[in-house]
Amino acid sequence: AKRNGRNTYRHYAAGMQLYSLDRMSLETDLRLAIERNEFELYYQPQIALDSGQVVGKEALIRWHHPQRGLLTPIHFIEIAEETGLIVAIGQWVISEACRQHQAWLQEGFQPMRISVNISAMQFYQSDFCDMVEHILKETRINPAYLEFELTESMFMQDADAVVRTLHQLSRLGIKLAIDDFGTGYSNLSYLRKFPIDRLKVDQSFIKGIEREPINVEIVKTIVALARSMSLELVAEGVETDVELHWAESSGCTFVQGYRFSQPLPAEKFTRWVREYKY
Ligand code: C2E
Ligand code: CA
Ligand code: CA
Ligand code: CA
Numbered sequence: 432a433k434r435n436g437r438n439t440y441r442h443y444a445a446g447m448q449l450y451s452l453d454r455m456s457l458e459t460d461l462r463l464a465i466e467r468n469e470f471e472l473y474y475q476p477q478i479a480l481d482s483g484q485v486v487g488k489e490a491l492i493r494w495h496h497p498q499r500g501l502l503t504p505i506h507f508i509e510i511a512e513e514t515g516l517i518v519a520i521g522q523w524v525i526s527e528a529c530r531q532h533q534a535w536l537q538e539g540f541q542p543m544r545i546s547v548n549i550s551a552m553q554f555y556q557s558d559f560c561d562m563v564e565h566i567l568k569e570t571r572i573n574p575a576y577l578e579f580e581l582t583e584s585m586f587m588q589d590a591d592a593v594v595r596t597l598h599q600l601s602r603l604g605i606k607l608a609i610d611d612f613g614t615g616y617s618n619l620s621y622l623r624k625f626p627i628d629r630l631k632v633d634q635s636f637i638k639g640i641e642r643e644p645i646n647v648e649i650v651k652t653i654v655a656l657a658r659s660m661s662l663e664l665v666a667e668g669v670e671t672d673v674e675l676h677w678a679e680s681s682g683c684t685f686v687q688g689y690r691f692s693q694p695l696p697a698e699k700f701t702r703w704v705r706e707y708k709y
Contacts, residue, residue, distance in 0.1 A: 454510065460496065461507060461516055465523055469495045472527050473694035476704065477544075477665060477687045480679050483709030487544035489580070489687065490528045491694045492520070512552055521553035522562055529570035529577065531697055538701070546578040546608060551585050555592070560599040567603065574604035580631065581607060583615030594624065601626035608665070613653060622660060630657050632683065634668025640677040647681060654682035 464470060470492055477487040494502040511517040525547055532545045553559065567574055579600065586593060600607060608629040609622075613636060632653055640646045650666070657664040666678040669688030678686055692703055 457507065458510055458514060461494075461510060461514070464494060464496075465519055467497075469497070470520065470523060470527075471495060471696060472524065472531065473696055474531075474545075474700040475687055475694040476692050476700070476707070477546075477685050478691055478709070479685055481684065485543065485704050485707055486685070487546060487578070488700065489546040489548075489694075490524065490531075491548070492524055508550075512550060515552065517550045518553050518556055521550055522566075524548070525563065526566050526570070529566055529572040532572055532576060533570055534697075535701070540701075540704075542573065542576050544576050544578055544606070546580050548610065549579045549581055551582065551588075554581065554585055554596065555588070557592075560596060560603070563600065563605070564603060575606070578606035578608055578629070580610040582610050583612070583621075586621040586625070597625045613649060619656070622656075622662075627662060629663040629665060629685075631665045631667050631687075634688070637666050637668045637674050637678060637688070638670070639674075641673050647677065650678070650681040650683070658682070 471494075472490045473493050474488040474490055476485045477489065478484065479486045492504055492508075494507055496502050499506075508517070511520050528545050528547050532542070536542055556562070566572075567577075597607065606628045607626060608631055609627060610631050611633040612630040614633045630653065632650060636646045636649050636653075640650065654664060656662075663685060664683050665685040665687055666683040667687050669675050669678055669686045669690045671690060674688070675686060675690050691707075692700075695703055
């Protein structure tokens with residue numbers, strides 16, 4: 432039994448070592464990924480249920496790893512956050528999103544909102560707003576079309592700095608949304624204090640909503656909350672017709688999810704929008 436135990440331990444240790452080597456190599460590669468131009472933004476459409484029109488899109492990062500192929504954020508965002516690399520990556524994301532928005536306008540597209548995910552560490556940088564302002568000037572994007580997706584957890588820390596940053600962003604004309612709404616902070620008073628424009632209902636409430644009566648009640652409650660505060664509401668992760676129906680009848684005004692499209696590279700997104708019919 433003892434021997435067995437030791438073997439088990441050895442296997443476990445070897446596994447851990449492999450794991451950390453793997454992680455170290457990813458980290459090394461991640462440090463080089465920006466200058467090697469390996470990141471790409473994919474775009475997922477957002478549809479307004481009243482008009483049926485595509486009214487916006489969320490930018491979602493992808494990494495073309497030279498050996499591992501196309502990686503989604505689950506494979507590298509955590510490492511990027513732990514190493515602080517998310518600050519540089521996040522800056523690239525904002526700048527690339529603005530550049531692409533302007534490129535679409537040049538191609539003759541009607542402007543539509545572009546939403547960018549902001550990571551907590553990035554948001555807490557003391558020069559975050561200056562950096563954003565710089566990108567706005569450089570790309571000449573109309574900030575009314577730019578939206579930052581923040582998470583509730585950001586409002587738990589260092590309130591003064593958070594309030595200042597939010598107001599500064601709002602003064603720049605940027606829209607603010609709360610991502611994954613309903614999964615984090617339970618004290619909702621921050622909604623009154625801050626210049627928030629939209630809530631994104633977390634996809635866990637939409638998934639299989641027809642089989643989970645409690646989720647219907649939660650979504651309806653969030654809808655009522657959003658209405659009373661004049662906030663727009665996006666339902667995320669809408670995959671099926673049934674989920675779309677429920678999101679709509681619960682009062683959600685915007686939807687996003689595989690039911691319409693997966694996130695797509697810019698060119699494919701352009702084609703998708705051209706061919707889209709509600
Ligand atoms: P998120 O912001 O909540 O984004 C939604 C995620 O759900 C995306 O995964 C999207 O591809 C996926 N999704 C969209 N529609 C559906 C659907 O109908 N069903 C299901 N099951 N999933 C759907 P993705 O692209 O893998 O991104 C995962 C997370 O990584 C994002 O969650 C966000 O937190 C983070 N992330 C993505 N891009 C960035 C970025 O540029 N910066 C930062 N800081 N984080 C990012
Ligand atoms: Ca998001
Ligand atoms: Ca989300
Ligand atoms: Ca999320």
